[in-house]
Amino acid sequence: MANIVIGTAGHIDHGKTTLIKALTGIETDTTSEEKKRGMSINLGFAYLDLPDEKRVGIVDVPGHEKFIKNMVAGLPGINLVLLVIDAAEGIMPQTKEHIDILSLLGIRDFLIVLTKVDTVDPELKELVVEDIREQLSETPLAQADLVETDAITGTGIQELLNKIQKHAEEATERSNSGAARLNVDRVFSVKGFGTVVTGTLLDGEIQIGEDLYLYPSQKKTRVRNIQVHETDVSSAQPGQRTALNLANISVDEIQRGDVLTTSEKLADTWMLDVKVTCLPEVINGIGLWDRVRLLVGTREVMARIVPLGVDWIAPGEEGFLQLRLEEQVAVKDRDRFILRAYSPMQTIAGGEVLDAAPHKHRRFKVEILESLKAKEDGSLDELINDFMTNKKQPFTKLKELAEYLGTDQDELKPVLSEMITEGRILETKTGYLAQTSYQKLCDQGTEILTAYHKQYRLRIGMPVEEFRSRLRSSLTEKEIATYLHLMKNEKIKEKNDRVALIDFEVTFNQYQKTAQEKIEAALAKSGYTPIKKEDLISLDKNAEEVLEALNGETVIFLTHEYVLLKALFDQAIELVRKQIVENSQMTLGDFRDLTDSSRKSSMLILEYMDKQEMTKRVENYRVLGKFLNR
Template sequence: MANIVIGTAGHIDHGKTTLIKALTGIETDTTSEEKKRGMSINLGFAYLDLPNNQRVGIVDVPGHEKFIKNMVAGLPGINLVLLVIDAAEGIMPQTKEHIDILTLLGIRDFLIVLTKVDTVDSDLKELVIEDIRDQLADTPLAEADLIETDAVTGTGIKELLEKIQAHSEEVPERSNSGSARLNVDRVFSVKGFGTVVTGTLLDGAITVGADLYLYPSGKKTRVRNIQVHETDVKSAQPGQRTALNLANIATEEIQRGDVLSVSEKLEDTWMLDVKITCLPDVDGGIGLWDRVRLLIGTREVMARTVPLGVDWIGPGEEGFLQLRLEEQVAVKERDRFILRSYSPMQTIAGGEVLDAAPHKHRRFKVEILESLKAKEEGSLDELITDFMVNKKQPFTKEKVLLEYLGVAKEELQPVLTEMAAEDRVIETSVGYLAHASYQKLVSQATEILSAYHKQYRLRFGMPLEEFRSRMRGVLAEKEISALIALLKKDVVKEANDKLALQDFEVTFNKYQQAAKEKIEQTLAKNGYTPIKKEELFDIDKNAVEVLEALNGDSVIFLTHEYVLLGEIFAQAVKLVQDYVAEHGQMTLGDFRDLTNSSRKSSMLILEYMDKQEITKRVENYRVLGS
């Protein structure tokens, strides 16, 4: 059964708080100021037990114009809204703004609750109902059920409960695959327990004992206790109104608008790429660098607007914006928000976050607009591709995709499998790699190795460690290993811990070829006795660069100083393997006798074999390596 949160909306004094008390028995006006003034200033919370014993949360939001930001703060996670209208007054200006806000936030499920019906005569009531239907004809509330109620006499309360229950049974359960997130809407201290915060849990579950990270401060805290509807529970599920008792953090270190998440990788950002809908009656629309109030989650921050692809977004129009914020926020893609004018404060637009951590854009760049359109309208595979191609890190773990997309693993996995089969993504041990991202890495690797080949024409390739160091600014160590494995299938070859492009071959001119033959002849004549490389440099003026080119090919560098002919080393390996196979082990003296070489020469060769794991030294003898 899905977790349901119901919100109320409507003009001041139209009876929202009284209605909730009649439904639940809970008084949501709790502060002395609220009781004195007779209006809801802050968010009020209650819960309701339906006839089928399902318990749902209720958020009673303020109706007065001055408290609109508090009203918006209560809406994240809302499943159903009760639009409360006084039977004697009908729709008022504040009612209209609430409807605009709710519509802009993407809420489509409403019940219209006509209150105080027993205080008016039937003719006036019918006129008010007719006017309500006329004014809501072009809104998502056009077909909403209207229930006549009176909280004082009890009229319609039973019918309203039945309507709420019928709706709750149709709400699908939320996916539990993301990283749990809670927008803090209240903070207080309970004697003997410490800091407590409340909010509607989004995206995933939270359990007692879990570590949470507070944004934007980055402080770490721990969940000491959880309450849902005033009952202690071991875990809270997405969609539930939740109270968290937190350890290791003071009340003054948290404020409403902060975000708590189990993820330590939620990004604070100064910018947001968004899609907005501008209200039809907004004077002048939204232009470049307008100062606005952004209401998102439970926060209000000031921002500047940068229209993308157009000079301005007119009344009643949709468009893309980049919001440049005056304070950092921690939000996610698909979060909804409201924009209000700086002064006078009026709701002007609302929409959805498409990119929660973008870079600054040129306003009319085609690639940016195409990316935003993909984020807005794209199918799941298009969203995956767009995210993977445009994020900073090329490799993407499945967990990151689940958090970004907000879908269940069962929905994501078949799409990734199909994309991999079509070579649109590559699955590796460290995550998925979009084909376009891989091609960029191929180009980068090709450029690095091409420059190396051009500078060192007689070397087989770049030392592997040097290549890894060049890629460390882009990839983590395990990602570099995964990339090299992919590159070896397509564009590079590896030998002796060196990387080269597959089509690269060392080519000697006639002078270098002559030097090569001299070096190899000298080493062959020396047999199992390694030679210092400086001694070979005297053979020919081209010997220095030629010897470097032969390293790992026909010449083995036993150390940075001593070299041996590759064929001789191969013969030495065969001698050792045959001897150990017959005798079980070999000493330094045994090898010296077999090769008729000096103790020093034998030690150099055997120690190199140890390094290559051909042999393994045990005390004063050797066995074959693993």
Template sequence: MSNVIIGTAGHIDHGKTTLIKALSGIETDTMTEEKERGISINLGFAYFDLPSGKRCGVVDVPGHEKFIKNMLVGAVGINLVLLLVDAREGIMPQTKEHADILSLLGVENFIIVMTKIDLADEDYRTLVREDIESFIKGTPLEGSPIVEVDSVSRKGIDELLHVIDKKTDDIAELKNSGNVRLNIDRAFQVKGFGTVITGTLTEGKISVGDELEVYPHDIKTKVRNIQVHKQDVKTAYAGQRTAINLTNIKVEDIGRGCSLATPGTLTKTYMLDTEVQMIKNSGINLELWDRVRVYTGTSEVMARFVPLGGDVLEEGSKGFAQLRLEEEIAVKNYDKFIIRTYSPMITIGGGVILDCNPKKHNRFNDEILNKLKIQSKGSGKDLIANYILLNQQYLVTADKIAKALEKSSEEVLKDLDELLEEKTVYVTKEGYIHSKKYEDVSERIAAVISDYHNKFKLKKGMSKAELISKFKMNQKEFAAMVELLSVNKVLKIEGNFVSIFDFSVKYDDKQMQEKKRIEKTLLESAFTPPTIKELTKGNKVANEVLDSLLGDTVIRLNEDIVIHVRTFDEAKNKVLKHFEGNKKLLLSEFRDMTGSTRKYALPILEYMDKAGVTKRVEDYRVKGNEV
């Protein structure tokens, strides 16, 4: 891995700062108070080169229990931890707390460094090593290499450098593509330059001139200058400790707890749905409304604890909880966090954010609990299916899924293809729908249309406009759903009418007689048909039959006039033949070619205009675009 951030951890006075000076030559205790007291209060930063030539950034975090919150800030973006244990003291309270915190934050790579070996004899060092091996057994630290060093005499330092070098080969490279994210741990003013922030770049890359946003304050800013390891650079990459000079921002408006990110990529929230892992042997359980301290990124915020699916979360157990925050923070799903008690401040657990924008919900809601179970597993297909199912919209695009779940388009499309094969989801031109939603919508639409068929047995179907008025869906979504149901042979679409797929109009003997009479009359009268009133003679059955023929064998021109579809086709052919040798068509010319009168010729031409056969220009017509 080319960019490595190493963090030190361990009990107070176990030699973290001295070790870093031995590795890098840099003194990370820079505050007067730190030098006077001989302990680290704030974060210290350094860098050094490994034998392979790789450069490592180092975060020196304070070990004293009073400064654990500073240690939590320093843990952001760490790839590898050097957990220090004094060869004279062995495992101490902060050793355990630091190890618990780092494990809960998802750090996977550790090297145990036994320090100050020149001050302990070999037999005692053997006992301490056994103490360490016992401590890490059954934890994420089990199997980590143990290196013995003395930072003053430099004994073991070269061996430690080689172990670090080898260990970094196993660390996955962070992605330099995609959105930017840097959790800010310091902000200060530099005379002549303005506001400078520091932090570990955990996602993407930042270049001079980039336009970014400071969360949660919604401040737009631009990158003026970048430094990595005290050197000016044009671009900083994920995994690097970075100092960035920003424009358009005052130092008092930014600080620890803020994040610098690509605009529109973080979610501001006062509430989190989470999975929490409680630390063993803390002696503390969490109950409904307990007040806790939550640490995520570089933020510290107070929150109320709301267990989900139970009334209490006991020490050593894992469960779901909603955290109701007292201040707004900006996060993403799957961010890690630590929980400490309000007072006294004791680390009792940590976990992962599963939904960074939830609503208040019943603590025993099975749908919510199932959703959180799926999200905690992190399976690509399951996450996508669950997101589509619970989304407020019926149809969800692949782009929206990728953005919401922070996945690449390629990953999402691959998983969607598999979900389509499994028939877990269906696809339309407006997006994807979950099979459960599809079945629900299908049943509801089919029920509405079936009811319509029962009431109007002679009508070929329900108009699209009337059907959509029955459902709270936007027109594009609804049209896409109807089209999908047509493809799946649930519905049948004929022109502007929608029916159940296997529905057909069935006439009794009397209705069939009226059908034949109406069609014969309209064919014989051609371009001078009787009015609707004359055609039906006020007969209820005739009216019902005529309605059933509309859009099929009969075309309605206006409130009073209908013509047979074959008559209209004949008129259309005459018009098209006319345009073979002419550019214009007058109403009088159309009247003469059909042998009709203005009363019929005008509505026929107006219908042709709507159909795109002709186009009206002033007092004449030209050939339409739809032919």
């Protein structure tokens, strides 16, 4: 059976705390102020042993309108809500606001608990039940079970326990893959132990001794001890109410609203792209630059509204917003939130985070709206494609994708395989690459090389290192290597450490052809004696650019200064190969005799062969290198 956490909701004095005490024997009003005022101010916590002895957590949230933010802070991670309604009073204003908040937060599992039934006339009770059903008919609670209880006399308590048991059995087990995450809802110090925090573990698993990172401060701490329902455990699982004893951090360095996670990559953000639903009773709707209170996780921050694609969001309507925050928050895509008006403080909207770390948008940009729509209701393959297309770095690892989507890697693999087959993404050793992202990279590379070819029409291509440096601002070295491998033979060609577009060819006019003839004739006449570049350039006014174009084609630059005819160099290779095969080795003197050249010329040629790994120098002789030893 899944780990579940139960929350209570309802108007002040409708009996939430008394009901929990009847169910659990635990008093959740713990502070003297709460006892004095007779209301829950802060979150209260308890645990409940079900009939099958499964233990579940309970969060008792305050009902008074002044403590709505405390109420919302208790809801992340809630599986089942008990909507508590006094049999004598029925649905009250705070009941209605709680229902709105719960619906906006995406909670769909409810039990309606009618309290104090033994204190009212049966006919009045039936009228109240009828009114409850009518008022809830258009809400997610329309089909919820209703249990009549009285915490003082014990009426209905066993039936309620049985209903909770049934919900617990039907709850879906949360995946414990990915980075653990806990929104802190309480912080206190225990003598002899130090700092303790509590919260519902939303994602992943936490173990004793594990390092955690606190956001937004990004301080590092370590888990000294873990308790679940007041019992020491070695690890906490997603969905459990959890208390963590932390090392290397004081109570002054952590507060409600902070986030603890095993990930170092949870980003703090000043903006959120969201999908919202505006409540029907909000007369003025939601407009540009409205100042609102954002309640997300266990945090409250002020924010400004920027509608996307529309001028405003009308009452009862849905739409996209960018929230510009006055403080940083650390949330994830798909987290739910509530918006309350700055003044008077009333709930106006709520919804889901679609992008937890967006850029600032222009309000009516079509591409942004399409991306948000894909994130809102897209299938898994559309979400994958949207993430991979819009992220800053084009290559995506499987682990990164699973963490972003909150999905098991095994669930993603068949979807990725299908997308590869369809040609929508590419799989490389560096990671997955969306076809659209690959096309953007191709366009970038093509643009760079097109400009280079236009400027240097007689060069066979751009030096590889220069090309890599132009890409380095957006890609890592490993990604550049993968990118070049993908583009080679399809978009680009590489020769002699130069890169060119696949269809680029050097063409000479009549004057340049004349210069070519002069250069090649001089080199042929010189034989195995290399000629200085400056001497070749002096042969013709077009010789410099022509010589550059001939590099690797009909001439070889042994160094930046000395040039040899390529046909003679190829002959020299064959002479060397034959000499070493027959004699196992070759000296500088042997090569000089074979080519009838000077010592200096022989040294220039052989050192170039060494550099190209055609030969390998061992002491004062040479053997075949890896490119000739085949």
